[in-house]
Amino acid sequence: MCQSCIDQARRQFLTRSALGLAAGALTVTGLQLPAVAAAVPPTTLKPDEALAKLKEGNKRFVEAPELCEADMLKRREKVAQGQAPWATVLTCADSRVPPELIFGGLNLGELFVCRNAGNTADIATLGTIEYGGEHLGSPLIVVMGHERCGAVKAACEVAEKGTKLPGFIGPMVDAILPAAKAEMGKEGDFVANVVRENAKRTAEKIGTESEIVKHLVDEGKVKIVYAVYDLDTGVVDFIG
Ligand SMILES: [Zn+2]
Numbered sequence: 001m002c003q004s005c006i007d008q009a010r011r012q013f014l015t016r017s018a019l020g021l022a023a024g025a026l027t028v029t030g031l032q033l034p035a036v037a038a039a040v041p042p043t044t045l046k047p048d049e050a051l052a053k054l055k056e057g058n059k060r061f062v063e064a065p066e067l068c069e070a071d072m073l074k075r076r077e078k079v080a081q082g083q084a085p086w087a088t089v090l091t092c093a094d095s096r097v098p099p100e101l102i103f104g105g106l107n108l109g110e111l112f113v114c115r116n117a118g119n120t121a122d123i124a125t126l127g128t129i130e131y132g133g134e135h136l137g138s139p140l141i142v143v144m145g146h147e148r149c150g151a152v153k154a155a156c157e158v159a160e161k162g163t164k165l166p167g168f169i170g171p172m173v174d175a176i177l178p179a180a181k182a183e184m185g186k187e188g189d190f191v192a193n194v195v196r197e198n199a200k201r202t203a204e205k206i207g208t209e210s211e212i213v214k215h216l217v218d219e220g221k222v223k224i225v226y227a228v229y230d231l232d233t234g235v236v237d238f239i240g
Contacts, residue, residue, distance in 0.1 A: 040082030042137020047223030050087045050140035057104025062234045072107060079109030088112040088132040091144040092119045097229055102236060112138050118151030119143060120175035121205050130212040133222050141206060141222060145199035146229040152194050155180040196239065199226040
């Protein structure tokens with residue numbers, strides 16, 4: 001938390017204490033009201049505007065990384081009753097690739113995020129992306145792979161050497177195998193090529209297998225792009 005957030009939180013706490021509304025006071029009756037989803041209008045950003053905003057955020061991250069520059073408490077209160085994210089990001093579970101940070105210190109309620117090792121589109125991910133586009137009105141879908149991805153490295157080993165992976169890791173990595181097989185023997189770094197190809201194929205899969213997303217894309221309401229994040233420089237390269 002940055003200093004501005006700490007100051008803001010302190011002010012907020014003092015105000016609440018003065019009004020007798022210290023944290024927890026509202027739930028002491030034992031009555032928990034069911035959460036009601038308030039209707040929040042979707043973002044007004046067009047797909048290309050959302051993409052430009054992500055690029056601008058990544059530039060900010062690369063030039064002047066900041067862990068927390070926003071007032072998160074105020075924001076939390078603002079979005080508690082509903083969300084209207086302006087971009088959907090499918091990326092790797094890798095701890096070095098948190099989208100909210102690498103797109104410039106974004107706050108609560110801005111990105112609709114799906115993550116799994118290797119950023120593949122299984123049923124849960126496809127359903128999540130459909131929900132983001134259809135229900136929440138997110139105008140942009142970004143599939144973002146990253147440099148030196150462990151899941152992709154594993155898929156490369158399976159493709160090259162027939163390595164057997166334990167537990168559910170094997171079937172999980174199977175989703176990356178078509179990209180690995182397609183890139184075997186090609187010029188350049190094998191893993192880097194597969195990272196790019198896997199992101200591309202995942203983006204294509206979302207656009208072809210999901211009728212809902214396909215429809216949104218045809219209507220011009222949603223755009224799908226793919227990108228690769230550079231762990232060393234922090235730059236997100238939007239490829240297609
Ligand atoms: Zn990864």
